[in-house]
Amino acid sequence: MKFELWQWLLLALGAFTAGFSKTGIPGLGILFVAVFANVMPARQATGVVLPLLIVGDVFAVLSYRAHAQWSHLWRLLLPTIGGVVLGWLALKVADDRQTTRLIGALLAIMLAVHVLRKARPESAEAASHAPLWFGLLAGVFAGFATQVANAAGPVMMLYLLAMRLPKLEFLGTSAVFFMAVNLFKVPFMVQLGLINASSLAVNAWLAPAVIAGALIGRVVAGRVNQRAFEIAALGLTATATVKLLLG
Numbered sequence: 001m002k003f004e005l006w007q008w009l010l011l012a013l014g015a016f017t018a019g020f021s022k023t024g025i026p027g028l029g030i031l032f033v034a035v036f037a038n039v040m041p042a043r044q045a046t047g048v049v050l051p052l053l054i055v056g057d058v059f060a061v062l063s064y065r066a067h068a069q070w071s072h073l074w075r076l077l078l079p080t081i082g083g084v085v086l087g088w089l090a091l092k093v094a095d096d097r098q099t100t101r102l103i104g105a106l107l108a109i110m111l112a113v114h115v116l117r118k119a120r121p122e123s124a125e126a127a128s129h130a131p132l133w134f135g136l137l138a139g140v141f142a143g144f145a146t147q148v149a150n151a152a153g154p155v156m157m158l159y160l161l162a163m164r165l166p167k168l169e170f171l172g173t174s175a176v177f178f179m180a181v182n183l184f185k186v187p188f189m190v191q192l193g194l195i196n197a198s199s200l201a202v203n204a205w206l207a208p209a210v211i212a213g214a215l216i217g218r219v220v221a222g223r224v225n226q227r228a229f230e231i232a233a234l235g236l237t238a239t240a241t242v243k244l245l246l247g
Contacts, residue, residue, distance in 0.1 A: 004007040006102050011202075012209045014036055015032070015206040015210045016212055017035070017213060018049075018052055018056050018210055018213060019210035019211060019213025019216075019217060020210070020217040020220070021056070021149070022057060022059060022060040022213075022214055023056075023064070023217035024220040025220070025221070025224070026156075026157055026171070026174060033045075033149065033150050036048060043091070043194060044199070046150055046189070047189050047195045048195075049150045050150065051102065051199075051247040053182045053209045055203075056213070057178050057179040059173075060175035060178070060179070060214065063175070064168060064171045065172060066174050067171065067173070068117070068175065069165065069169050069173045071228050072160070072163060072165075073158065075139070076142070076191070077133060079136045079138075079140045079143065079213060080146075080177075081140060082143060083139060083140040083144040083145075083187055084146065084147045084228065086186065087189070088188045090144070091147065091148055092149075101245065112202030136157040138155055138158070142156055146181055152181070153154075157174075158172050158182075160173060162242040167221070169223070171216065
């Protein structure tokens with residue numbers, strides 16, 4: 001892959017954002033995906049993005065693994081695997097526009113469900129006991145979204161916000177989840193030809209930017225209070241939804 005200097009600078013900024021979102025403010029990763037999709041074809045960008053996300057995952061897991069809530073992870077992992085397989089099949093038959101719009105529509109539904117549940121008088125008590133179907137839907141959709149567009153972050157944010165997890169538990173649970181799911185995706189991306197020698201060469205140049213973002217994000221996360229954290233996560237999810245629907 002050959003890029004102009006300004007494109008390399010933009011890709012480096014996107015890679016920095018990816019690392020920062022893993023350990024700092026979740027949701028910024030959707031901006032990272034958008035940057036790469038605007039510099040190279042969307043399908044090709046998917047293969048370049050995944051190894052960089054895994055680099056960020058390593059730092060996130062090292063930073064927050066002690067706070068992971070395994071009850072939520074076990075509930076999500078099996079349906080997520082099913083979603084990854086569905087996404088792999090979708091990449092064989094659907095174009096970028098179709099899959100992006102589908103993700104946006106489903107995410108809008110989940111966002112609406114979350115807002116409605118929060119508005120109910122009993123939501124403070126019920127939010128940490130979301131129905132089983134909500135977790136299953138979140139898992140399948142997260143797997144599908146991450147396979148076709150590396151866009152599962154907003155889905156996980158909605159689910160973990162609905163569970164009312166404290167900031168560090170939120171970060172720890174999402175860190176372990178994404179590490180497992182992204183590693184599971186690698187063979188599928190190789191089979192589709194989206195991870196190859198050329199894409200890995202780009203990864204080698206951009207990995208330091210991911211590491212820098214992850215280290216700075218860890219410092220920032222310690223300074224953000226719970227309320228601001230939730231507002232930022234929900235706002236970025238809503239922004240991502242609009243972009244997916246209109247992009």
